[in-house]
Structures are given as structure tokens and as C-alpha cells.
Amino acid sequence: MTAKLLPALPLVEQMKIDLKSRCEALKSRGTIPAMCVVLIGDNPASLSYIRNKRKICEEVGATFNLLQLPSNISEQDFLNYIEKLNHDPKIHGIIIQLPVSDHLKKLKLSNLVIASKDIDGFHGINTQRIYTGSTDLKLLVPCTPKGIIYLLKYYGVEIAGKHAVVIGRSLIVGKPLSMLLSNLNATVTLAHSKTQNLEEITKTADILISAIGKTHFIQAKHLNPAKKTIVIDVGMNTLNGKLTGDVGPDVAQVAGGVTPVPGGVGPMTVVSLIENLISATEIKIKG
Numbered sequence: 299m300t301a302k303l304l305p306a307l308p309l310v311e312q313m314k315i316d317l318k319s320r321c322e323a324l325k326s327r328g329t330i331p332a333m334c335v336v337l338i339g340d341n342p343a344s345l346s347y348i349r350n351k352r353k354i355c356e357e358v359g360a361t362f363n364l365l366q367l368p369s370n371i372s373e374q375d376f377l378n379y380i381e382k383l384n385h386d387p388k389i390h391g392i393i394i395q396l397p398v399s400d401h402l403k404k405l406k407l408s409n410l411v412i413a414s415k416d417i418d419g420f421h422g423i424n425t426q427r428i429y430t431g432s433t434d435l436k437l438l439v440p441c442t443p444k445g446i447i448y449l450l451k452y453y454g455v456e457i458a459g460k461h462a463v464v465i466g467r468s469l470i471v472g473k474p475l476s477m478l479l480s481n482l483n484a485t486v487t488l489a490h491s492k493t494q495n496l497e498e499i500t501k502t503a504d505i506l507i508s509a510i511g512k513t514h515f516i517q518a519k520h521l522n523p524a525k526k527t528i529v530i531d532v533g534m535n536t537l538n539g540k541l542t543g544d545v546g547p548d549v550a551q552v553a554g555g556v557t558p559v560p561g562g563v564g565p566m567t568v569v570s571l572i573e574n575l576i577s578a579t580e581i582k583i584k585g
């Protein structure tokens with residue numbers, strides 16, 4: 299039997315309707331939510347991610363701005379631009395699109411955008427909330443982890459008391475996601491490249507989340523079919539010019555459910571970002 303597919307689209311459509319009405323409520327009070335993406339250079343992958351963000355932002359009725367800066371911009375000029383946006387009362391959310399030029403990587407990028415406009419959810423103040431136990435997804439929570447929790451809830455996947463195995467310990471996905479799952483009372487294993495006996499661990503997973511970045515790394519051998527594991531594929535890799543996930547096609551034969559790539563975690567990340575923009579605006583006008 300083939301596992302149930304867990305596409306994002308029905309939930310994304312539902313969330314867009316909710317975000318549109320929250321946006322209209324803000325407009326009726328005189329505020330149009332507005333975000334600004336700061337792009338350094340013209341990386342084609344970045345431009346494609348930005349197009350997706352712009353599309354949903356405009357669909358829900360918010361304003362999208364792009365500040366494109368040259369790849370050789372000086373550190374000081376870059377900091378000045380961010381400072382200006384931090385103080386601009388018409389901008390409610392700011393993103394520094396990664397990757398930035400090498401000479402800017404030494405800056406502590408995650409804390410440059412002030413916490414109240416940090417719709418990526420990377421600022422120390424926003425991550426600390428998760429690390430101290432918050433499960434409030436309406437606050438500024440890192441977008442990919444937030445989108446994954448929304449998707450699990452939408453498909454009625456039980457989290458409390460279950461064993462969640464997260465592979466990949468990045469600051470944008472694995473670490474905050476493992477904390478959120480723990481806050482929601484899952485028992486969490488956070489695995490990485492130095493983990494030994496990975497297959498033995500993944501076979502005990504009720505929920506398996508792969509954020510590794512290697513095409514079809516997770517295979518049927520990683521799962522125990524009796525567990526009917528829910529598999530969330532975060533990977534965005536390319537194989538022969540095509541977008542691929544971390545999860546191989548044979549996994550569908552033994553899993554309880556699998557998110558597709560494309561059409562799974564990617565769109566959840568974008569809609570969660572736009573929700574962060576609306577939340578940031580609501581929080582600001584509440585004062």
C-alpha cells in the first residue's frame with residue numbers, strides 16, 4: 299500500500315483566507331501590513347524564493363517591497379539600510395534574504411532586524427520564547443518549523459507523547475523545530491551527521507522530519523512499517539535540474555504519510571512567513 303500524501307495546498311488556501319481577513323481588519327483600522335525583503339546581489343534561487351513571498355503577500359492584501367543592494371555593498375552601508383528599515387513606521391516586517399555576500403557573513407545577521415519586525419523569527423528574543431516553552435504560533439516563530447507544526451495539526455497527527463525524530467540541527471529548522479515539538483510534549487531526538495545507528499533511531503519514530511539537504515537520503519530501510527511513521531520532508535535539493543526532497547520514493551510504501559516535494563513544507567514556510575507579517579502588524583498596532 300502507498301502512504302497518504304500530505305500536501306500543503308488545502309491548508310495554504312485555508313490560511314490565505316484567514317490572513318486576508320486579518321489584513322482587511324488591519325486596513326479598516328488604517329494600517330496596511332508591509333514587508334521589505336533585503337536582497338544582496340541577484341542570486342537566481344533567492345529571486346525565485348522572493349517571487350513566492352511576494353505572491354502570497356500580495357494575495358492576502360499586504361504590501362511587498364524589495365530592496366536590492368549590490369553584492370559589493372560596504373558593511374556600513376548595509377547596516378545603515380537595515381537601521382533605516384528598523385525605524386520606518388510604514389514597514390512592519392523585514393527579511394534579510396540569505397545567502398548574503400561573503401564579506402557580510404561575519405555580521406550577526408539574526409539580530410540585525412529588530413525583534414518586533416523579525417518576521418523570519420531568527421532574533422534572539424523571538425527564539426528565546428520557544429526555548430522557554432512557548433507554543434504560541436501566532437507570535438514571531440521561525441517559519442519552517444511553524445509551517446510544519448501547522449501541517450501536522452491540520453492532518454490530525456498526534457504529537458503529545460509521540461517520538462519525533464528530527465534530522466538536521468540548523469538554527470532555522472532543526473533546532474527550533476525540536477524545541478517546538480518538545481513544547482508540544484513530543485519526546486524528541488535531534489539527529490545530525492555524527493549520529494550513530496541512525497536507522498535504529500528512525501525506526502522508532504512516530505514522526506520523522508528530515509532537514510538534511512541530500513536527495514533521497516531517507517529510504518524505506520529507515521522506517522518500521524508497523525509504526526506508520528509520518529514523514530515530513532524539509533529538503534530542497536536538485537537532481538538533474540529538478541527539485542527533490544530528502545525522502546526517497548520507496549518511503550511511501552512503508553510510511554503512514556509523507557509530505558510531497560514540491561508542494562509540502564516549502565509552501566507552508568512561505569504562508570507562515572506572511573502570517574508572521576500580519577502578526578507583527580497586529581502586535582504593533584495593539585501597542
Ligand SMILES: NC(=O)c1ccc[n+]([C@@H]2O[C@H](COP(=O)([O-])OP(=O)(O)OC[C@H]3O[C@@H](n4cnc5c(N)ncnc54)[C@H](OP(=O)(O)O)[C@@H]3O)[C@@H](O)[C@H]2O)c1
Pocket residue numbers: 442465466467468470471472489490491492493496509510511512532533534535563564565567
Ligand atoms: N522547504 C523549506 O521551506 C526549507 C527551509 C529551510 C531549509 N530547507 C532545506 O532543508 C535542508 C536542510 O537545510 P538547513 O538549512 O535546515 O540545514 P543545513 O544548515 O544545510 O544543515 C544540514 C543538517 O543536516 C545534517 N546532516 C548532514 N548530513 C547528514 C547525515 N548523513 N546524517 C544525518 N544528518 C546529516 C547536518 O549535520 P551537522 O550539524 O552534524 O553538520 C546539519 O545539521 C536543505 O535541503 C534546505 O534547502 C527547506
